[in-house]
Amino acid sequence: MTTGIDLSQPQAQAIRSDEDVVRVRQLVRTVAVAAKLSLVDQTKVVTAASELARNTLVYGGGGSVEVTTMDNGRRRGVRIVFADSGPGIADLDLALTDGYTTGGGLGLGLSGARRLVDEFDIDTGAGRGTRITVTKWAR
Amino acid sequence: MERVPILKIGDILLVSIQVDMSDQTALQLQEDLAERIVSTGSHGVIIDITALDIVDSFVGRMLSTIASISKVLDAETVVVGMRPAVAITLVELGLSLNGIRTALNVERGMELIAAARPDESPDDDEFHDETDEPETTDSA
Numbered sequence: 695m696t697t698g699i700d701l702s703q704p705q706a707q708a709i710r711s712d713e714d715v716v717r718v719r720q721l722v723r724t725v726a727v728a729a730k731l732s733l734v735d736q737t738k739v740v741t742a743a744s745e746l747a748r749n750t751l752v753y754g755g756g757g758s759v760e761v762t763t764m765d766n767g768r769r770r771g772v773r774i775v776f777a778d779s780g781p782g783i784a785d786l787d788l789a790l791t792d793g794y795t796t797g798g799g800l801g802l803g804l805s806g807a808r809r810l811v812d813e814f815d816i817d818t819g820a821g822r823g824t825r826i827t828v829t830k831w832a833r
Numbered sequence: 834m835e836r837v838p839i840l841k842i843g844d845i846l847l848v849s850i851q852v853d854m855s856d857q858t859a860l861q862l863q864e865d866l867a868e869r870i871v872s873t874g875s876h877g878v879i880i881d882i883t884a885l886d887i888v889d890s891f892v893g894r895m896l897s898t899i900a901s902i903s904k905v906l907d908a909e910t911v912v913v914g915m916r917p918a919v920a921i922t923l924v925e926l927g928l929s930l931n932g933i934r935t936a937l938n939v940e941r942g943m944e945l946i947a948a949a950r951p952d953e954s955p956d957d958d959e960f961h962d963e964t965d966e967p968e969t970t971d972s973a
Contacts, residue, residue, distance in 0.1 A: 712855035712856045712857050713855055715855065715856065716853050716854075716855050719853060719887065720853065723886070733918050734917075734918045734921055734922070736886075736918075737886060737887055737916075737918040737919060737921070737922045738921075738922050738925065740886070740887050741887045741888075741889050741922050741926060744887060744889040744891075745889055745890060745926075748856070748889075748891060792927055799890065799891070799894070800890045800893070800894055800928070802890045802926060802927045802928060803890055805927065806890060806925075806926035806927045806928070807926075809925050809926065809927070810922065810925055810926060
């Protein structure tokens with residue numbers, strides 16, 4: 695499906711629809727396989743990406759994602775940046791609480807995704823959109 | 834939008850999810866299954882997720898909802914074929930899949946469904962007082 699892409703370059707994908715969320719999963723899977731993540735770690739990072747891509751679509755009103763292969767000299771990994779210019783998150787501690795939702799979901803997307811990755815950084819605030827950076831390293 | 838096919842095998846509906854479902858496809862499956870349960874009078878639903886390489890919170894919630902809907906429509910739902918990596922990830926994500934019965938494969942799933950309706954098998958009357966499982970539904 696995603697053959698012939700140059701994985702040494704960051705891969706960008708718009709998130710505007712349901713189908714784009716599926717494309718994000720497939721893109722992250724391709725990069726995670728190339729970075730030699732174990733099957734469990736591939737599954738975790740793809741699941742986290744699916745949650746965050748859906749948040750970008752549902753809460754951020756759409757946005758974009760960038761997936762990059764990382765290499766810190768010792769390990770390879772996958773870094774994914776989700777960005778939207780939606781309303782932002784006013785109370786981040788609350789948003790990161792298991793079970794809290796404003797959208798009628800299960801309230802596990804943000805908190806669950808954070809547990810599934812090695813590094814999780816979020817830059818947000820009321821009225822200034824949301825930018826989430828996650829990294830998963832090969833073991 | 835893709836649509837997930839629903840097969841009728843005897844008294845059971847079998848759904849084998851072979852595509853990476855968009856959220857709309859998942860919601861459509863939920864509706865299609867409810868209609869098929871009623872139109873066929875099936876008493877069991879087996880959802881085979883062998884081909885799914887992830888189950889996120891949306892699909893997890895869909896599976897729980899399908900189980901609840903079928904229960905109301907007098908059918909048992911069993912989810913079969915979950916990959917080990919998917920199970921590990923689900924637990925870490927914090928998804929408990931409340932009220933969902935699982936089995937390792939389709940064959941065991943069919944046994945579970947048969948066992949859940951002892952009143953229809955002629956030989957075992959002794960269990961008919963214990964067929965009600967504890968309700969795990971947490972909120973309305």
